[in-house]
Amino acid sequence: MARFIVRRLAGMVLVLFAVSVLVFAIFNLIPNSPPAQRLAGKNATPTLVKSIEKDWGFDEPLPVQYFETMKKIFTGELISYGDQLNVDERIVEGIPASFSLAIGAAVIWLFFGVLLGFLSATRAGGWLDRAITIGSVAGISIPVFLIATLFLYFLTYKVELFPASGYVPLLENPIQWAYHLLLPWFTLAILNIGFYSRVLRSNMLDVMREDYVRTARAKGLDERRIMIRHVLRNSLIPIITLFGLDFGATLFGGAIITEVIFSLGGVGQYAAESITNLDLPPLMAITIFGAFFVVLFNALTDVVYAYLDPRIRLGSSAQ
Amino acid sequence: MAFEPQPDPALPAGEPDEGFPAAPGGVDAEGHNPWYLAYRRLRRNRLALASLALFGLIVVFVLAAPLWATHVAHTGPNTTHTTEKITVDGEKREVVDVEGKPIGPVWFGAGGRFFLGADGGLGRDEMVRLMYGGRTSLFIGLTSALITTILATILGLLAGYYKGWTDGIITRTLDVIWSFPVVLLGIALGTALAVGGLKIGPLELSGNSIWIPILIIAVVYTPYMARPIRGEVLAMREKEFVESAVAQGAGSLRIMFGELLPNLWSTVIVFFTLNIANNMLLEASLSFLGAGVQAPNSSWGKMVSLGAESIYTSPLLAFAPGILILLTVLSLNVFGDGLRDALDPRSKVRLTRAEAAESAAGGAI
Numbered sequence: 001m002a003r004f005i006v007r008r009l010a011g012m013v014l015v016l017f018a019v020s021v022l023v024f025a026i027f028n029l030i031p032n033s034p035p036a037q038r039l040a041g042k043n044a045t046p047t048l049v050k051s052i053e054k055d056w057g058f059d060e061p062l063p064v065q066y067f068e069t070m071k072k073i074f075t076g077e078l079i080s081y082g083d084q085l086n087v088d089e090r091i092v093e094g095i096p097a098s099f100s101l102a103i104g105a106a107v108i109w110l111f112f113g114v115l116l117g118f119l120s121a122t123r124a125g126g127w128l129d130r131a132i133t134i135g136s137v138a139g140i141s142i143p144v145f146l147i148a149t150l151f152l153y154f155l156t157y158k159v160e161l162f163p164a165s166g167y168v169p170l171l172e173n174p175i176q177w178a179y180h181l182l183l184p185w186f187t188l189a190i191l192n193i194g195f196y197s198r199v200l201r202s203n204m205l206d207v208m209r210e211d212y213v214r215t216a217r218a219k220g221l222d223e224r225r226i227m228i229r230h231v232l233r234n235s236l237i238p239i240i241t242l243f244g245l246d247f248g249a250t251l252f253g254g255a256i257i258t259e260v261i262f263s264l265g266g267v268g269q270y271a272a273e274s275i276t277n278l279d280l281p282p283l284m285a286i287t288i289f290g291a292f293f294v295v296l297f298n299a300l301t302d303v304v305y306a307y308l309d310p311r312i313r314l315g316s317s318a319q
Numbered sequence: 320m321a322f323e324p325q326p327d328p329a330l331p332a333g334e335p336d337e338g339f340p341a342a343p344g345g346v347d348a349e350g351h352n353p354w355y356l357a358y359r360r361l362r363r364n365r366l367a368l369a370s371l372a373l374f375g376l377i378v379v380f381v382l383a384a385p386l387w388a389t390h391v392a393h394t395g396p397n398t399t400h401t402t403e404k405i406t407v408d409g410e411k412r413e414v415v416d417v418e419g420k421p422i423g424p425v426w427f428g429a430g431g432r433f434f435l436g437a438d439g440g441l442g443r444d445e446m447v448r449l450m451y452g453g454r455t456s457l458f459i460g461l462t463s464a465l466i467t468t469i470l471a472t473i474l475g476l477l478a479g480y481y482k483g484w485t486d487g488i489i490t491r492t493l494d495v496i497w498s499f500p501v502v503l504l505g506i507a508l509g510t511a512l513a514v515g516g517l518k519i520g521p522l523e524l525s526g527n528s529i530w531i532p533i534l535i536i537a538v539v540y541t542p543y544m545a546r547p548i549r550g551e552v553l554a555m556r557e558k559e560f561v562e563s564a565v566a567q568g569a570g571s572l573r574i575m576f577g578e579l580l581p582n583l584w585s586t587v588i589v590f591f592t593l594n595i596a597n598n599m600l601l602e603a604s605l606s607f608l609g610a611g612v613q614a615p616n617s618s619w620g621k622m623v624s625l626g627a628e629s630i631y632t633s634p635l636l637a638f639a640p641g642i643l644i645l646l647t648v649l650s651l652n653v654f655g656d657g658l659r660d661a662l663d664p665r666s667k668v669r670l671t672r673a674e675a676a677e678s679a680a681g682g683a684i
Contacts, residue, residue, distance in 0.1 A: 142649075
């Protein structure tokens with residue numbers, strides 16, 4: 001197990017390096033305009049462009065530029081050109097709201113995804129199964145901003161059930177915290193409830209055909225026990241991989257649209273503001289951190305997976 | 320190729336097979352080729368057919384944009400009518416009132432003008448904008464899905480067939496793209512390219528070209544399709560029909576595109592359908608955030624973001640394009656599911672993985 005973890009971590013470091021190079025390339029090499037101009041954004045003054053050219057050392061060789069850029073991002077020296085504020089500080093400020101949103105939504109989508117998937121698979125072919133299947137396709141097809149605007153219009157305006165915007169820190173007032181986040185949580189969760197119930201249903205239907213399930217039935221175990229102990233438990237393992245990827249992506253700047261519509265002031269909203277101002281340094285930092293979270297959770301998932309399934313950690317490949 | 324030891328599903332659906340009743344190629348036990356069987360299965364799936372019809376209606380709706388604009392609405396998608404008055408059922412009304420609130424749906428009250436009312440403070444005809452915006456959305460969805468499908472199929476074939484270092488390079492590169500939250504990578508690329516445009520060799524795109532979001536979306540989603548394709552090729556290349564092709568002296572290209580690709584068609588077609596849906600959703604998200612389609616172009620996603628600004632006074636401006644995106648994506652997803660069941664009813668395991676990949680893609684929104 002220890003060897004597996006070490007190998008996995010080494011792979012992770014390599015991917016992180018590649019990710020940072022790609023982000024550097026996106027903002028410095030691919031586009032067709034001088035890098036200083038691009039970093040400064042469309043509306044920058046010539047003096048600002050000149051000073052950026054000097055600050056970032058765009059006359060230096062590329063590896064030096066890459067190194068300097070990464071140093072700025074990871075030591076918290078990155079300055080945005082829109083408002084001249086420290087980028088990392090703004091990101092840290094946004095983290096409580098973004099994490100609250102992602103964690104709450106994840107709990108909801110796991111709970112309802114597994115519940116609906118289980119109900120659907122155990123009643124395959126019935127009317128409940130059909131209803132859940134149709135609901136799941138609708139769930140994965142509805143754009144996030146449509147759910148959000150429907151919630152806003154009908155539940156905060158037509159019927160004033162919920163607050164329309166704002167984030168209340170958890171430690172300040174836990175009840176208001178949850179009350180303000182309830183609509184954003186469901187907005188973000190609906191897509192994944194649809195996906196997870198579909199994936200779980202199809203996994204469970206596969207597992208039900210396995211020999212050990214027939215054996216359990218032959219032994220005379222009762223149906224509920226078979227469904228929960230044998231079928232559900234084995235069907236949940238692939239869900240863990242999925243969850244690792246999705247959660248990592250949602251945690252850091254992955255819930256941009258939800259954050260924007262409900263004005264939660266998190267990392268995602270900071271990213272969205274930076275698009276409007278065409279202010280690239282914050283986007284660069286958020287993209288790198290966002291990818292780091294995905295890679296980190298991917299690696300964590302693999303370790304958990306290897307713990308649950310010995311065939312993986314004993315295999316030769318670290319994939 | 321005198322000996323074709325493998326059923327060849329690449330025969331076109333309409334190919335008459337009466338002439339070769341006993342030929343092993345393309346004919347199964349019932350005497351029909353697999354495409355015909357798939358077509359028969361699909362024809363029985365009424366939900367899938369209804370979805371296809373709905374998608375067809377939406378396509379007709381957006382294609383009819385110029386007709387509606389010239390003959391019914393008598394205005395263009397970007398023409399403003401801020402200070403105009405129109406006669407609705409014999410009563411004069413302002414298109415945009417003094418408080419800046421646009422007129423709501425008047426249906427045929429003004430002879431088809433402002434059928435769904437006007438948009439925000441500019442007083443543009445919402446119905447006309449909806450039809451033209453849909454053209455952009457569908458065009459981006461279709462083209463980027465086509466590019467994703469071609470890229471992913473070629474990369475998956477190369478990686479799965481050659482294995483070794485070719486596979487290593489392709490898989491690692493795709494892993495890096497896979498490591499980004501989808502929307503975040505789209506935004507980073509979209510914003511960086513919107514500032515200065517794109518120039519690769521002879522190809523030059525200005526910052527507001529719709530080819531920029533098309534290329535971004537196509538590249539961002541490629542790993543999600545290339546992975547399952549590679550997996551299938553890896554499993555398939557050990558089969559006897561590949562061995563027999565090798566024994567006949569077929570070259571690598573011939574094996575990849577003549578032997579392996581025909582066996583991938585059903586997967587590729589299903590993925591293409593689902594890619595259009597996924598890509599349209601990503602386009603809408605990027606445009607909503609301002610990192611997709613740039614002015615003067617418009618799309619449904621961009622219209623929702625404009626409409627969201629006046630959500631409490633004119634909710635229709637956000638809901639109408641949003642619901643059209645939902646209907647398009649829903650019809651494609653349901654049809655894609657039906658297509659998959661029809662083409663390959665036994666493909667349970669593989670499809671679960673495919674769904675897992677889609678889920679990872681969609682989860683980042």
